[in-house]
Amino acid sequence: MSTQVTPKKKNRLATLAVRAGQPRKDALDAVTTPIACTATYAFGSSAELRDHFEGRITRHEYGRYGNPTVRAAEEKLAALDGGQDAALFGSGMAAITTALFALLQKGDHVVLTGDGYRRTRAFVTQVLARFGVESTIVGAGDARAIGEAIGDKTRIVLTESPTNPYLRVVDLAALLQAKRLHPRVKILIDATFATPVNQRPLEQGADLVLHSCTKYLGGHNDLLAGVVVGDGALVSLVREARDVLGGVLDPHAAYLLLRGLKTLPLRVERQNTTGLAIARWLEAQPEVERVYYPGLTSHPDHAVAVRSMTGFGGVVSFVLRADLDLTARALDACELATIAPSLGGVETLIEQPAIMSYYGLTSEERAALGIRDGLVRLAVGVEDADDIREDLERVLRVVSDDSNTKSKSSDTTKKAAREVVSHGN
Numbered sequence: 001m002s003t004q005v006t007p008k009k010k011n012r013l014a015t016l017a018v019r020a021g022q023p024r025k026d027a028l029d030a031v032t033t034p035i036a037c038t039a040t041y042a043f044g045s046s047a048e049l050r051d052h053f054e055g056r057i058t059r060h061e062y063g064r065y066g067n068p069t070v071r072a073a074e075e076k077l078a079a080l081d082g083g084q085d086a087a088l089f090g091s092g093m094a095a096i097t098t099a100l101f102a103l104l105q106k107g108d109h110v111v112l113t114g115d116g117y118r119r120t121r122a123f124v125t126q127v128l129a130r131f132g133v134e135s136t137i138v139g140a141g142d143a144r145a146i147g148e149a150i151g152d153k154t155r156i157v158l159t160e161s162p163t164n165p166y167l168r169v170v171d172l173a174a175l176l177q178a179k180r181l182h183p184r185v186k187i188l189i190d191a192t193f194a195t196p197v198n199q200r201p202l203e204q205g206a207d208l209v210l211h212s213c214t215k216y217l218g219g220h221n222d223l224l225a226g227v228v229v230g231d232g233a234l235v236s237l238v239r240e241a242r243d244v245l246g247g248v249l250d251p252h253a254a255y256l257l258l259r260g261l262k263t264l265p266l267r268v269e270r271q272n273t274t275g276l277a278i279a280r281w282l283e284a285q286p287e288v289e290r291v292y293y294p295g296l297t298s299h300p301d302h303a304v305a306v307r308s309m310t311g312f313g314g315v316v317s318f319v320l321r322a323d324l325d326l327t328a329r330a331l332d333a334c335e336l337a338t339i340a341p342s343l344g345g346v347e348t349l350i351e352q353p354a355i356m357s358y359y360g361l362t363s364e365e366r367a368a369l370g371i372r373d374g375l376v377r378l379a380v381g382v383e384d385a386d387d388i389r390e391d392l393e394r395v396l397r398v399v400s401d402d403s404n405t406k407s408k409s410s411d412t413t414k415k416a417a418r419e420v421v422s423h424g425n
C-alpha cells in the first residue's frame with residue numbers, strides 16, 4: 001500500500017515530530033500509535049480482495065508491502081524532512097542498497113563522495129560493480145570535482161553530509177548547479193549526521209534524502225532502521241524495490257522509532273549545544289592535535305555549514321597526540337562515554353575508528369583512507385555537557401601522563417648521558 005503523504009506545512013518541526021503521522025484519536029481511542037503486530041491482513045470476502053487489487057479501495061494486504069505502525073512512522077518522517085513520501089527499511093544499509101538498486105541499471109555511473117560510511121562505499125564499488133554499474137569517488141568537500149565527475153552515463157550523485165568521520169559538509173548549491181547540465185542525474189543525500197533538524201536537503205533541491213534512523217532519528221541506541229524520503233514517484237519506485245528485496249522494518253521497531261522521533265528536535269538541539277561546546281574546549285587542549293567539527297572556524301567547510309545548516313550536530317572528531325596503543329588506552333579511561341560504534345543516541349559513545357570501523361586494515365590502508373591512528377570520534381548524547389567534558393579530561397590525562405613519563409625518562413637518559421660525558425672529562 002503506498003498512499004502519498006502531504007506534509008503539513010502549517011506545523012513547525014517540533015510539532016510535526018510529536019503529531020505527524022498520528023491521528024488525534026484512533027480507532028482504539030489510543031493517544032499513541034498501537035503496534036500492529038501482524039504478518040498478513042484479513043479480507044472480509046473475495047469481492048473485497050478484488051476491490052483491493054483493482055484499486056477501488058486502499059488497505060493493507062501482506063506484511064512485506066506495508067504495516068499501519070510502519071506507515072505512521074513513514075508519514076512522520078516524510079513530514080519532518082518536508083518530503084512527499086517516505087519508505088522505511090530494516091536498517092540504513094537496506095534503505096541505501098534498495099534505493100540504489102531501484103534507481104540504477106547496467107551501464108549507469110554513480111558519483112560517490114569519499115569520507116563516507118565504508119559499507120556504502122563497498123556496496124557501490126564492489127556489489128554494484130558486479131552488475132555493470134561504474135562509480136567514481138571524489139572528495140566530499142570538493143564541489144568542483146564532484147561536478148567534473150558527472151558524465152553522460154551518471155544517474156546518481158550520492159553523498160553524506162556531514163560526512164563520517166571528518167564531518168565534511170557538501171555544498172549542495174554547487175552540486176545543484178552541476179545537475180542543471182545533467183538533468184537525468186538524481187542527487188541523493190545521506191543526511192544521517194545532519195537530521196531534519198539541522199539540514200533541509202529536499203527544500204534545497206536534493207531528489208532524495210536517506211537516513212540511518214538507527215542514529216539520531218531513533219535516538220536511543222535501541223533499534224535499527226533506515227528511511228528514504230522525497231518525491232512521491234521516486235519513493236514509489238524505491239518502495240516497489242523494497243517489496244521485492246524485502247528489507248522491511250518490523251512494527252515493534254517502528255513503534256520505538258515513532259516514540260524516539262517525538263523528542264528529535266529536543267535531543268538534537270541539546271546535542272548541537274554540547275557538540276559545539278566540547279569541540280571548542282577540545283581545540284584548546286594541548287593533548288589534542290586537531291579537532292574536526294563544522295561549527296568551528298578551523299573546519300574547512302565552516303562557511304558552507306553556516307550557510308546550509310542550522311546546527312552542527314553531536315559528532316566531534318579529534319586527533320590525539322598519541323599513537324594507536326596510547327589512543328586506545330586513553331579511551332579506556334572513559335567512565336561515562338561508552339566505547340561503541342554508532343552515534344546520535346541519548347548515551348554518549350566514543351570510538352577510535354582505526355580499531356573500530358577500520359579494524360582489520362593495515363596502518364597504510366587506513367592512512368590511504370585518511371584514518372589516523374590517534375583519531376577519535378565522539379558522539380555526544382544528552383547527558384550533562386560538564387560530565388562529558390570531565391570524562392574527556394580523563395582521556396587527555398592518560399595522554400599527558402604518558403608524554404610526561406616519556407619526557408621524564410628522556411630527561412633521565414639525557415642526564416645520564418651528560419654524566420657519562422662529564423665523567424669522561
Ligand SMILES: Cc1ncc(COP(=O)(O)O)c(C=O)c1O
Nearest residue numbers: 091092093117160192212214225
Ligand atoms: C552515514 C551512515 N549512513 C548509513 C549507515 C548505515 O546504517 P545502518 O547501520 O542503520 O544500516 C551508517 C551506519 O553507521 C552511517 O553512518
